[in-house]
Amino acid sequence: MTTNPAAMKRRNFLRGTGVALGLPWLETFAADDSNPDPAPKRFLSVYHPDGVGLPVKEDPAWKDWSWFPRGGERNFELTKVLDVLEPLRKEITIYSGLSHPAARTVHGHSNADQYLTGAAIGGHGAYKNSISIDQVYAEQIGQFTRHSSLVMSTNGGIGGPRGAQTQSYNRSGRPVPALNHPKQIFDLLFVTSGKEAAAKLARSKSALDLLIANTRSLGRKLSRHDQETLEQYLDAVRDTEVKLEKARQWIDNPIPKVATSNLTLEAGPKEARLYFETMYELIYLSFLSDSTRVATFQLGRENGGGPHNLLSTAVGLGNAHALTHAVKKPKGWENLGTYNRYQAEEFGRFIQKLKDTKEPNGQGSILDNTFAMHGSASSSFHLSRNYPIISAGGKNLGFENGRYLKFGKGNEDNQAGAGIMSDSGWRGKVEVEELPLSKLFITVLQRLGVEASSFAGITGTLDRV
Template sequence: MKLNLDSLDRRRFLRGAGVALALPVFGSTSNWTAIASAGASAGVPETSGQSGANGDSPRDVKRLACFYFPDGVPMPLAEDPAYQDWSWFPHGNGTDFTFTKCMEVFQPLRNQITVLSGFSHPDVRQVHGHSNADQFLTAAATGSDGPYKNSISLDQVYANHIGDQTRFSSLVLSTDGGTGTPRGTHTMSFSRTGRAIPAEHRPKRVFDMLFVKRDADAARRLALSKSALDDLLADAKSLRRDLSGDDRERLDEYLDSVRQAEQRVEKAKRWINTPLPNVETGDLDLDVSPEDPQRYVQTMFELIYLAFRTDSTRVATYQIGRENAFGISDRLARAVGFNLAHALSHETKQPGGWERFSTYCGFLNREFYRFASRLQETPEPAGEGTMLDNTLLLLGSASSAFHLSQNYPVVLAGGKAMGFKHGQFLNYAGSDAVGGLFDGVPEPWMKEPAKDDQPLTKVFVTMLQQLGLETESFAGRTGGLSELV
């Protein structure tokens, strides 16, 4: 039998790792599918065109999770004594490369990981890196001042494609919560209209949303929702008549929201009869805050793991920190004994500065690694291989050295079942990447780039293609990156 998993072992494993999934002892394959996939099958009417969400055949599940960290990475110059150990980027090229101390934690998963250098989004290469977290997943020309317009993010492109197969189309998290401001985003995810999707920062809310039933009579409420939404739409239209141009645009956010809510009602109707996955909190501390930085970050990663594990969603983003040191996420540096994260990127000139900055980045790498190996150690529920094989992970930042918005540090992991070839360092920046200590005016970000980066959209296009979308372009840029597959 294909799914000859020892359920007792699996339960023990889950408990040991901090969470107890209340798994029944499975009698048959189909049973397992019905329960573990949490509603992707039983009781849910199939919509036409969907496949693989039901039945006895292994499900073809593809997941995407994206992570962002602010303020760039340490890039001491080759002649700097700190270069060998404390650079973020590995040394070498292709399959012949070595991780530095900053990244050595990845070594056990070397064959599941690709590190990229020399990629960035072309429209904002000369905009200060601190303004660019907004466009990391969107590649929009978000600019440095004036009117602001963003566009749909990578995760939401995929969520729009796959989102109706799970209870939640995507999970949007950040340490700082909410939307933040234009060019100071607190979320990686942007909707079809380029609107920021507020990120959740409270583990408890995430958990409750995913696993705790909210209303006993939700079904009945859904039926009522339709008439309420129609009524609100009418109110909005009547108000709209009294408004002038710009105001109408603002109210259109409301109208859009009501319409999207109606769509959600339609979708939710399909899930309403499907029981929520039975997940116990176990040792998970859902009230943990960033004041306890390491546990907080781990908890956020763990929630994404659980959401994936129960097939509650297949798309997740987590912005680990916002740019430019405003907010609670700047204090995550306390996880490794420092005070403020952003300051570390500025203090590289001080004795031991590179090491401190690198140690902090190493902490982020370690938590990312922990998450990836958790997926690697978990067999794909009702599928083949491990969860990591079916989950594509992206970790990166929109600036490299001193907030220069070029040569983004990017790690791609997992997704082997989607055809990704790993174990390589795609070093497009070469040995002369801009790095080192800042030595004066004009600032690097203002200068004409000496060398053009590859558009990061190439990576995005290939990611989307391997995730199953038929697309040749992202954000208006055509072409993928063949080396990845």
């Protein structure tokens, strides 16, 4: 193998961070003229259900356990919930006063579905979602990586309408199923699919053609209602065809080799910390190896149930969803805050790692080329307003961090909806002004290089970001 000093250095560096690279796949990308910008731009969204703690000012817990920072844009002060991010202060931005207008009076339990889509999914009746921001970007950038996106959640699958277990929705508003087993994700990303991949793909193509023709003839025998059900099957086959087509383009590139030292691939949500860290590590490795540039990760589902309720055991607390209901119990705000603090801590650990890793094929760190957001579609108790959002990174994309950005009017101290403990809160009249989160999405998309002027019916970008 020929060596040049730069490649040598890079390899040593990567080895130092626990990654062994099978060159020359990086060179392959460098030589790819169709990819206009050698430094990949990445997008990540981490979603946590159940919102955050917002006690009223008079409550003794307000000082320490209210989620939002205090103070101004630059001289903001983090409470105990987010103080774990203090060392990363210059790398993060915290937002207030943002939400999706269509969902402001929809119960928080229903709203994970629309966090990245902004769709008017409503609280009951017919259901229709629309494309999520990550998939908009994936549509444009997906061709340059082996996987157009990496969609993960603790619960896996797609969940049900208004009970999403994935944050990602495709162009037709259909959910993109999330993966939840670390082993399965690892295999998908880093285990080779065999030598005869090309022949295999060709065979698959013939099989899919047969299936589509065969299904059409079955469809003719069914009632109209059943045909609609069958249409979902056909969609699945067609989606698979699209994936095959893409996979065919990737065959000549060897799958990257990565070290597994920080991975506990058999971990499940019951081993909260290990599981959490392994999932983040998988995102890290997929970014580092440029296996994908788009990732979403949902920590469970709204309204409890399933594995995410166990994540709070990492900090010695029971049922995560119940924490939001127990804030009026002794140490209630503290417990909820402690769990949110833990989520921030894991996010921070991940951000730190991106910051500490030099961009393999570009300027600065991986973090500088990544816009990573962390948030929820409710703030206070089931209230679908004032989303608690943190973003990190993206310096090379034009994001200026180290700021607390307050948007909207009339809620500068984040007291609207604070301390509510009844459902009258989420139904209550919208009395303060908030800005559409989609405006932030448009800004993000534009800086990622997508020519977007509107998102979910909203136009315009967000000032000051």
